[in-house]
Amino acid sequence: MEGVDHLAHERNKSEFDVDAMKIVWAGSPHAFDVSDRISKLVASDPGFRKDNRSTLSRKELFKNTLRKAAYAWKTIVDLRLSEEEAAKLRFYVDEPAFTDLHWGMFIPAIKGQGTEEQQQKWLPLAYKMQIIGCYAQTELGHGSNVQGLETTATFDSQTDEFIIHSPTLTSSKWWPGGLGKVATHAIAYARLIVGGREHGVHGFIVQLRSLEDHSPLLGITVGDIGMKFGNGAYNTMDNGVLQFDHVRIPRNQMLMRVSQVTCEGKYKQSDVPRQLVYGTMVYVRQTIVADASCALSRAVCIATRYSAVRRQFGSQNGGPETQVIDYKTQQSRLFPLLASAYAFRFIGEWLKWLYADVTQRLQANDFSTLPEAHACTAGLKSLTTTATADGIEECRKLCGGHGYLCSSGLPELFAVYVPACTYEGDNTVLLLQVRDMSCKVSHEDCFSAGVQAVQQETSRYNSLYDSSRAFNAMSLRCSKSALLEAFEARAARMSVACAQNLSNFDNPEEGFAELSADLVEAAVAHCQLIVVSKFIEKLQQEIPGKGVKQQLEVLCNIYALFLLHKHQGDFLSTGCITPKHAALANDELRSLYSQVRPNAIALVDAFNYTDHYLGSILGCYDGNVYPKLYEAAWKDPLNESVVPDGYHLYIRPLLKQEIRTARL
Numbered sequence: 001m002e003g004v005d006h007l008a009h010e011r012n013k014s015e016f017d018v019d020a021m022k023i024v025w026a027g028s029p030h031a032f033d034v035s036d037r038i039s040k041l042v043a044s045d046p047g048f049r050k051d052n053r054s055t056l057s058r059k060e061l062f063k064n065t066l067r068k069a070a071y072a073w074k075t076i077v078d079l080r081l082s083e084e085e086a087a088k089l090r091f092y093v094d095e096p097a098f099t100d101l102h103w104g105m106f107i108p109a110i111k112g113q114g115t116e117e118q119q120q121k122w123l124p125l126a127y128k129m130q131i132i133g134c135y136a137q138t139e140l141g142h143g144s145n146v147q148g149l150e151t152t153a154t155f156d157s158q159t160d161e162f163i164i165h166s167p168t169l170t171s172s173k174w175w176p177g178g179l180g181k182v183a184t185h186a187i188a189y190a191r192l193i194v195g196g197r198e199h200g201v202h203g204f205i206v207q208l209r210s211l212e213d214h215s216p217l218l219g220i221t222v223g224d225i226g227m228k229f230g231n232g233a234y235n236t237m238d239n240g241v242l243q244f245d246h247v248r249i250p251r252n253q254m255l256m257r258v259s260q261v262t263c264e265g266k267y268k269q270s271d272v273p274r275q276l277v278y279g280t281m282v283y284v285r286q287t288i289v290a291d292a293s294c295a296l297s298r299a300v301c302i303a304t305r306y307s308a309v310r311r312q313f314g315s316q317n318g319g320p321e322t323q324v325i326d327y328k329t330q331q332s333r334l335f336p337l338l339a340s341a342y343a344f345r346f347i348g349e350w351l352k353w354l355y356a357d358v359t360q361r362l363q364a365n366d367f368s369t370l371p372e373a374h375a376c377t378a379g380l381k382s383l384t385t386t387a388t389a390d391g392i393e394e395c396r397k398l399c400g401g402h403g404y405l406c407s408s409g410l411p412e413l414f415a416v417y418v419p420a421c422t423y424e425g426d427n428t429v430l431l432l433q434v435r436d437m438s439c440k441v442s443h444e445d446c447f448s449a450g451v452q453a454v455q456q457e458t459s460r461y462n463s464l465y466d467s468s469r470a471f472n473a474m475s476l477r478c479s480k481s482a483l484l485e486a487f488e489a490r491a492a493r494m495s496v497a498c499a500q501n502l503s504n505f506d507n508p509e510e511g512f513a514e515l516s517a518d519l520v521e522a523a524v525a526h527c528q529l530i531v532v533s534k535f536i537e538k539l540q541q542e543i544p545g546k547g548v549k550q551q552l553e554v555l556c557n558i559y560a561l562f563l564l565h566k567h568q569g570d571f572l573s574t575g576c577i578t579p580k581h582a583a584l585a586n587d588e589l590r591s592l593y594s595q596v597r598p599n600a601i602a603l604v605d606a607f608n609y610t611d612h613y614l615g616s617i618l619g620c621y622d623g624n625v626y627p628k629l630y631e632a633a634w635k636d637p638l639n640e641s642v643v644p645d646g647y648h649l650y651i652r653p654l655l656k657q658e659i660r661t662a663r664l
Ligand SMILES: CCCCCCCCCCCCCCCCCCC/C=C/C(=O)SCCNC(=O)CCNC(=O)[C@H](O)C(C)(C)COP(=O)(O)OP(=O)(O)OC[C@H]1O[C@@H](n2cnc3c(N)ncnc32)[C@H](O)[C@@H]1OP(=O)(O)O
Pocket: 069, 072, 073, 076, 086, 087, 090, 099, 100, 101, 103, 104, 105, 135, 137, 138, 143, 144, 145, 146, 147, 177, 275, 276, 278, 279, 281, 282, 284, 287, 370, 371, 374, 422, 423, 424, 425, 426, 429, 433
């Protein structure tokens, strides 16, 4: 039935002000206004249609992405959109493209690592898209180990140039988005060699293609690396391969904020820490954390709406069957993901603030908070993307068979999202970077101060948490401080255990390698503690709107208690809770699921996603799933003819037992 809201009865059940929750989700009334306006603009413009992606060939798909990117740019210019509005437009167009790397990495790399002079020269060209850039760091042989990159940049003082060269097959740049077919320029990372001495990896602005006819410049071999996972999905991006054959660039195209090479061939290091060469990655990791809540909430919105539409079993006297959302098993899989989406929203907000603060300090040459920003962005990027990728797949399963159809939107969402667990740093490798934050008693401390230091730390952490006091309150309702203390104690004790074990090794590096799996678990515990604590902090703010704060409190408790339930081995083995507490936590979770149930549809409506953005028949706002699925099936190219192509060649000879004479 066209125009009927099949989920109206669900919406009527909600106990809070959905419009107020929309503002909380968006971040502010202004952010809501921008997001709402731009999402509707994109949804209503046929130029941004995306429902045909899974049936296009790679070449058609890519050409269509080029058209959309050009159309998006025209829209931005014609409508004079602000930077904020343009970013929202990109978000709602919902298609990875070379422009992401241009705006998201090439420009930030120049801003973060270029001198004033370099910024003045390159940024105006990049802002007007008169040049298009990519970020060429990873090579065929090395991605995680940036210090292991093989591309060289050798200074030639005779000509005042660098010679960029790929000495081996494994030194070929491999993966950079936008490189394959579009970028005219790259920030290429290479080992700097001056006067025969190596100075580590640095960034260089290298022109790749002619600005006249787009052909590769002399010494450049460049192309696309081929099809990737899934139909549509990340195949709209031209991830590329690049080899340099003694390509010459002027000296002033080395990004020189961190260190400089003079025309006489002197290498000078400024006061800026070397790690700033990695600064672009910190920036992008922070945006990836902010984006995780978008991808997860999208999947959760689809699975929640469909779970309210779908009915199986339980019919009484010929009445309707049970909505699958009413099954406790469905709730115990779905509602923690709903809670995680909200938790990640707030951690994303916090990390944005942290990053803005670090940026301000960096501009004033205060580098003191850089290590913390690195550890937090690395750890939280890993935690949120792993949970989001797993969560999207869980949502697909929550939708049963129909979740496997492309028209559910979930297969493509998973395929496009899952590389976030790898790009901008493999998630395990990044968790190992959290060691400074999680393992407060670092291995160096263990060796310098000895076991005594570990013992002192252990007793400090032991006093942090008194399990019987903390969990008494939970028998009735969750106490935020009790929960937080349990997470603090768990993270601290896991770190202390790592430190103690490390102290048993004579060689710290050997100990670190041997215990790395434990260190990763301690890092996860630490990151989960941060997410829980920031959710609780959010609840300490004033949150207007009838019932909004209460809903967020329920979600916060679900997020924390679900983790406590899932990782109860950690909590029990570190003595933070007793088995009785664990059982209480589980009872509390069940009761919280019942509180979410009547509000579930409204809680996903608060994301304010258009049907265009969701791209899912199962998740459409009106819940009119079955007619839409039926209609969509007939539009599949395979149904264009009743008898398929190939019938006469392959099916008929089989049926007629003429297979031996058929031309196969
Ligand atoms: C249409 C028009 C639209 C207009 C507007 C639209 C706007 C659109 C905007 C879109 C935005 C979208 C942006 C998002 C796009 C996302 C696409 C993603 C594409 C993917 C890109 C990539 O993947 S790029 C490559 C990423 N590579 C990696 O991440 C490699 C991972 N490896 C590393 O990071 C490191 O090498 C390492 C940390 C793992 C290595 O560690 P190691 O200890 O060996 O290193 P070092 O010896 O080099 O370092 C020692 C020292 O430094 C510390 N450190 C390491 N990294 C950092 C860092 N990043 N920052 C600060 N400090 C760092 C490290 O901890 C050590 O410290 P010590 O104190 O010495 O211990």
